[in-house]
Amino acid sequence: MKKKITVIGLGYVGLPTLLLFSETNKFKVIGYDNNKKILNDIKKGKTKMNEKKVKIILKKNIKKKNFDIHDKLSRSDVFIITVPSNINKKLRQNILPLTDVVEKISDVLEEKNLIIIETTSELGTTDYLKEIIFRKNKKLFNGSITKPKFFMAYCPERVFPGNSFYEIKNNPRLIGGINEKSNKEAKKIFSYFSKKIFLTDNKTAEISKLVENSYRNVQIGFVNELANYAFKKNLNIKEIIELSNLHPRINLLNPGIGVGGHCIPIDPFFLIKREFQNFKILNSSIKANNLRTKFITNIIQSNIKKNKIKEINFFGATYKADIADFRQSPSLKIINKLSKFKKIKLNIHDPYIFSSTLKTKKNLSINPKINLNKKFLLNVLLVSHKKYKKLKKLSKILDFTF
């Protein structure tokens, strides 16, 4: 009989994961999410993911009945948890999605089942979730919390939106089991599509994921700070970076207008809020990235005053180019801040934006007919979507892209 795999949380990570297991034809695959609309959409072949390949494979697997969608969790040989890692008001991980799922799993968990957690998490989360199961169902342990009869592993995801299948299959996969048997079981499952697998323990896997995104935050923070400095000193940041990168061991990134997405601006907090004394550089880079967004806002603001601007066209609102993701978008932060100038008409243009993405304000319109050459008009390019290639050549545009 085929083993049953249940993927829990069918978003950017969960849906392609579900589809990759469906494609193997080796498992009975179930998808579960606590959002009924998402479940109904997936059943109809609809997804928020703007990836052609995901849409095609989704439709193909629906047609072949390669997976089922359930609105309740039931027994399963493998549970893969891909719920979000939100952040709470104290800038700590909101662990509720994980605890909610694990409480539900404990009601149906059986001996020798495997729980895989992919959700980016603070250090110690896997052990804490194991404790929840221990409190709820002691029969699943051989007398002590250190002797579970089930398997559990923390396996962080490194996918880059836009190329999900390739990335999930080809990025080196970390498996951090709570014991060696868990590592062995998790490895068997991921071997169906992961090409490179590395085994470790749960805590090392948890911290490695946070280190990866914190490292990116620091790299971005440094060039963003450098870009502000170059602007103040009237230096060409592009040239500085190109020349510095000629050094064989230097690889500076391009600066942006801050940092966005739901990983790089957020995950570092999971490190610094617990371990502030140990991560001062990281704390500074978070500040530097926020400062960059304020710096850009101030440049636009002074332009408004200097040129008596009455209308602004903003090009680009997603958190980065060519994806339909607005989470933590610095572009939206800039636009929201400037919308306080109630007498200025703000036009937001983005191929991926819909009216519902933004709280509508009176002076703000989304994707209106664009006129580039009015009097007292300011054009601002914030995101380098491929479609905006021609805009970069305009002489009358504030271009913050690279």
Ligand SMILES: NC(=O)c1ccc[n+]([C@@H]2O[C@H](COP(=O)([O-])OP(=O)(O)OC[C@H]3O[C@@H](n4cnc5c(N)ncnc54)[C@H](O)[C@@H]3O)[C@@H](O)[C@H]2O)c1
């Ligand atoms: N998106 C990425 O590119 C990416 C890359 C690497 C790692 N990650 C990590 O993977 C995890 C998932 O991210 P995502 O982008 O797929 O998130 P997402 O928001 O796109 O998807 C999460 C899904 O979980 C569902 N969910 C929330 N609470 C639930 C609950 N209690 N029970 C059942 N379902 C629930 C939501 O409805 C949603 O559909 C996060 O920890 C994220 O940091 C994401």
